[in-house]
Amino acid sequence: MYDYAIMWEWGAFAIRWLHVITAIAWIGSSFYFIALDLGLRKAPDLPEGAHGEEWQVHGGGFYHIRKYLVAPAAMPEHLTWFKWESYATWLSGFALLAVVYYAGADLYLVDANVWDVSPFIGILTSIASIIGAWLVYDLLCKSPLKANATALMVLLFALLVGLAWFYTQIFTGRAAFLHLGAITATIMSANVFMVIIPNQKIVVADLKAGRVPDAKYGKIAKLRSTHNNYLTLPVLFLMLSNHYPLAFATQYNWIIASLVFLIGVTIRHYFNSVHARKGKPNWTWALAAILFIIIAWLSTVPAVLGGDERAALPERAQRMVAAAGFEDVSDIVLGRCSMCHSATPAWEGMLWPPKGVMLETEAQIALRAREIYLQAGRSHAMPPANITYMSDEERQQIVAWFEGISNGG
Structure with missing residues (x-):
């Protein structure tokens, strides 16, 4: 049995490594395309249907890139799809969740001092909440609120704050932060799998059939892509949060998690503004620093760590x-x-x-x-x-x- 423990640990390490590799690939491509999209410029010689172009230099060569807002006049012979980075990140992440938090539910997931339930109930709650959060998010994005991007973002933030509080009332602090990250990653990956890629496939099918693609599919995909852009930095913090008990194991951990989302969004706003050549809103760094100081203060008021003591030992x-x-x-x-x-x-x-x-x-x-x-x-x-x-x-x-x-x- 002790050999099993060692092999299990190595298995968890392999899955974690795979998760990090795929996450780097996904977030890296996401950051690149957001920067590219925001940096596009109009040019007098753009072909019909082209939205903008960008010249870039890297690795000793020059790249000339054009974006078609709906679709080009004809289907290219070769088309590269960016999707497997997202799928592999989610699949490896869920595998890691199962190996660490589900297999070790009595230690890492369920805390009888918070919610005295069996590991099985804890696991079911975990899975149901991840699925439920995606369904609520998807419904909100399909509601009339989609016409008001700002109002939708504010409502989505309120949903995340509610989830932060909810998880800290049923799971260990460490599991609560991890699940916020899992929900955020699920939203991002499901956006790719269930909205962005299917819409792009509709456009490709129309091109192949000689039809003019409907611009609405691109607009829908753009909304979800924008959400993914603003969620990348918070999800990175949440996935690494298990190393920082001052964040996940203090009394106001749910407020800390909520402020982390604000910091991530604020920093992304800075880079988005720079890439779009709309100036450098340096105030965003000052705001992020203030929010971080508030987080540090909250972690010690009062100084209470959540332990792993159980009312009854397994x-x-x-x-x-x-x-x-x-x-x-x-x-x-x-x-x-x-x-x-x-x-x-x-x-x-x-x-x-x-x-x-x-x-x-x-x-x-x-x-x-x-x-x-x-x-x-x-x-x-x-x-x-x-x-x-x-x-x-x-x-x-x-x-x-x-x-x-x-x-x-």
């Missing part, structure tokens, strides 16, 4: 406590790890336990058994630089304890 954790060698392992962890991994770390300059992980009680140690085994037993990742001098014998005790219970000992 069965596996109970077995960990009862297993041979637990008392020795508990002493090792308390002596070598808890000076940092506590509600009030003793290490100078450290105000919060790393990643919000506390190892002060039997319950906390038992719930983190697999991580302790992988981080301090099978590897020397913890303590960092072995700063508390954990001996090889102590690491072997951790390995023997975990592998003993994994083998049914």
